[in-house]
Amino acid sequence: MDFARSGDLSLLWFLEETSRNEAETRLVAEIKNCPFEQQKQLVFLIGRWCRARGVWGGIALDARGNGQNLAEEAVLEFPGSAAAVMETPAWYAEWFPRLRTMLDEGTFFVPDDEAVKSDFSIVQLKNGVPHIPPLRTADRDGKGKRHGDGAAGAALALYAWSELAADPLPVACGGACARSSGGIRWQRKRKSLSRT
Template sequence: SKLFAKAAVESGEFVFEDYDAATGETRQVKAFRIRFASGFEIVALPSRPRSLRGKQGYVIIDEAAFHDDLAELLKAAMALLIWGGMVVVISTHDGEANPFNQYIKDIRSGRFDYGLVRIDFDEALRDGLYQRICQRKGEAWTAESEAIWRAGIIGFYGEGADEELFCIPSEGSGAWLLPIVIETAMKPETKVLRWEMPASFAGQQAGVRRATAQAWLDAIVAPQLHRILPDKPSFFGEDFGRVSDLSVIWPVQMTQAMHRHCPFVIEMRNIPFDEQEFVLWWVIDRLPRFGGGAMDAGGNGAAIAERTAQRYGMERIAQVKFSVDWYRENMPKLKATLEAGGMDLPQDVDIGNDFRLVKMIDGIARVPRIRSLEKGEGAADGKKRKRHGDAAIAGALAHFASLMPIVSYAYEPIGRGGDGRAGAADDHDDDAPRFGLRGRIY
């Protein structure tokens, strides 16, 4: 600071205008600045991404793990590299699932060509940290006093010492599930069946859309029907999305050992409402001993949830409008099941990332507002598809459905024709065992 004082022309607070293009508002923001005779300056800016727009130079993002939107902040900072700038990201950890730690994993895996420097507490001590402290305080350094000081610092941090001092991310204030819990639950035989269509598909004739949906079901989903256990109670969860988010259908079956078997998971992106409903009903009609389902009934999902409840029974289809209370009551149950190894997850990078996206917010596990980019199949063609924890929500709904009381109902033979919808003509004997049989008494 003494050297800076000699070179600085002026230092102090100043006010700059922070324009928000989304709202059209301009706010007066106070920041600290040191100006030099050379024309260069050091400015302490707020952590909002737009505060970096239009700037040049050397950017230091301190305590990156604790910024509200690190991804957007880095995106704004990286633009400075075009003009020969430099970006340095510094932070302690704040949990395994924190975006800061995810960037570290991506660097180590070779996904990002960034430099990575790791310095823990003991390395700093070996490089003279405590000796410098003694020098500043005018005290004599000894190995014994350093050992006592080290023990005191570690004791002060307590359970947070690994994270704060030794660069080891813990479960963290933001994390809901440990990564090992997610990875242990993953089964390679459980496939994720994905269907995506261009925006123009919605404008095609209804018959064309229906035929396309049926062809996809026959080619992709039908070969996975052997994964359905023919004599086990079946349930499902569905998280709805139309454009920006995915629709995810998550069937589960309860085994004799109270394990939730997942035969497959279906993801649909940019699929029209009618075809989403058609796919969902096609799957439900092939679930044996169907006990019930839970569906996202918020926003655009309300109509499909209501029609599905009317078709299969209002008591059997829970139309869920998400709330803090719903998350508070149901997410701990799902966590306990996963930690006990009681539910299958597909072995899929994007499914795993959806579950990692769930955070503890004000003591309640839920999905934050930020969206993540796909890194698995969805990223293979270079498109930046975004996710919002959709699979994790569908899995939570499936788990919720599996806990619902099974409703008794009378036998009602319903056939199924070539279009996959119940109620169409069917040449099969009504009592023949098959996946499409509904109305079974149990």
């Protein structure tokens, strides 16, 4: 979950593992100007609902700035399946190239949505490291601005998918997760995203 209180968006990116090395986006939920407590309630509702149905894979939350409190509470609520992620240059250097590789290979899918796609367009290299600069793009309502929220949410989703899921569950999102009841058998936890 890429977290924001006002100005930018909070963004939950839901993934479903469709094969051992492929994840499909099932939902991208954008939350605008929502109080801290209600964002916590939403994250906990989703997590508890998924866990009760045996479809909880994991959640990675932005733990910088205002998101730190929610991330810490989620780690306590969902031990072992929630991560408080400090999106540092070192973290970006590891996870944005992985995301880019999967996008290029067609093993990670982004919705056909102009606002979400625009979030990826502002990612830049700084000293060879991908980062989200202090640029803003127009929001879908024309009133607000976006700050790479979709790109950050996708990278957090990828982190949750590759680091937090454990047998026999699928991995999910940078916000929450879901698994279809279509009879897909989920594989072991992956440490590598290389194709076999």
